[in-house]
Amino acid sequence: MRHATDADHVIAVSTIVSRERSVKGAGLIGAMWGVGHTLTIAAVGGAILLFSIVIPPRIGLSMEFAVGVMLVLLGIASLVNRPGRAAAYRPVAASGKHWHVHRHGDFAHAHVHGHGGVAHGHAPDATVQSWMDRRFGRLGLYRLVRPLVVGIVHGLAGSAAVALLFVPAVHDTASAFGYLLLFGAGTIAGMMIITAAIAIPFAWGGHRFPQVGVALRMACGMLSLAFGLFVMYSVGIGDGLFSAHPAWTPS
Numbered sequence: 001m002r003h004a005t006d007a008d009h010v011i012a013v014s015t016i017v018s019r020e021r022s023v024k025g026a027g028l029i030g031a032m033w034g035v036g037h038t039l040t041i042a043a044v045g046g047a048i049l050l051f052s053i054v055i056p057p058r059i060g061l062s063m064e065f066a067v068g069v070m071l072v073l074l075g076i077a078s079l080v081n082r083p084g085r086a087a088a089y090r091p092v093a094a095s096g097k098h099w100h101v102h103r104h105g106d107f108a109h110a111h112v113h114g115h116g117g118v119a120h121g122h123a124p125d126a127t128v129q130s131w132m133d134r135r136f137g138r139l140g141l142y143r144l145v146r147p148l149v150v151g152i153v154h155g156l157a158g159s160a161a162v163a164l165l166f167v168p169a170v171h172d173t174a175s176a177f178g179y180l181l182l183f184g185a186g187t188i189a190g191m192m193i194i195t196a197a198i199a200i201p202f203a204w205g206g207h208r209f210p211q212v213g214v215a216l217r218m219a220c221g222m223l224s225l226a227f228g229l230f231v232m233y234s235v236g237i238g239d240g241l242f243s244a245h246p247a248w249t250p251s
Helices: 007-017 023-051 057-080 128-139 145-156 158-164 173-208 210-238
Strands: 089-092 097-104 107-113
Touching (some): 007 057, 057 145, 173 210
Antiparallel strands (some): 089 097
16 A cells, blocks of 8 residues: 555546546546556566566666656646646637537537527537547447556566565465555555546536646646656666666655
8 A cells, every 4th residue: 555655656546537537437547557557566576486587777777767657648648638728719700609618528629619599619519528438438448448458567567576586585485475455455445545636626616716727737737747857867867778888766
């Protein structure tokens, strides 16, 4: 559960949870992150146990660098696809139509828009977001794929390798796998609690004060972007990933 509170983990799930408007949905996102994280831990830990694999420094640093890239991408996605943008209004000649920026769910766009008997400009379901919702929304896992992938990437990173360092200290294989499963269960439970707590201000502020929800989501996006760039610099330059002699200490 302590591992779930690492800064890169919390920032990543905060950026994802900023889209949620329910605590229950946020808890499910945290659980999926934990499942992805546990899958990787079990796979890598199993390989260490069965085949005595040693992770080379450059590969370990590359996994850490991938976390930084992922945080940057999450931040950019949150900033670019932000809901609730301020509406832009611009008349179009004397036709009674005007340019209007609005959103359908999380999808914001602009087009010629009219009121009363004037056409809206497109059918409400004729957007990229609604098309994806119709095609994949019924699958149930549609909105949970992203936290699952994020959890898998985090499981590959060096922070998870700290847990794997304890595996060789366990003398029998069954107990070692039991340790890995308990570690995974702790990360799932910890992240569920964290994401549910993070979702409270988004769920509360998003319904009552839409602009507050937008501001919180923007802040999460900028924090994810900045921290991701910091991780990439620290790993790539500070730890020497791009040098001839990289130095990797899982932490």
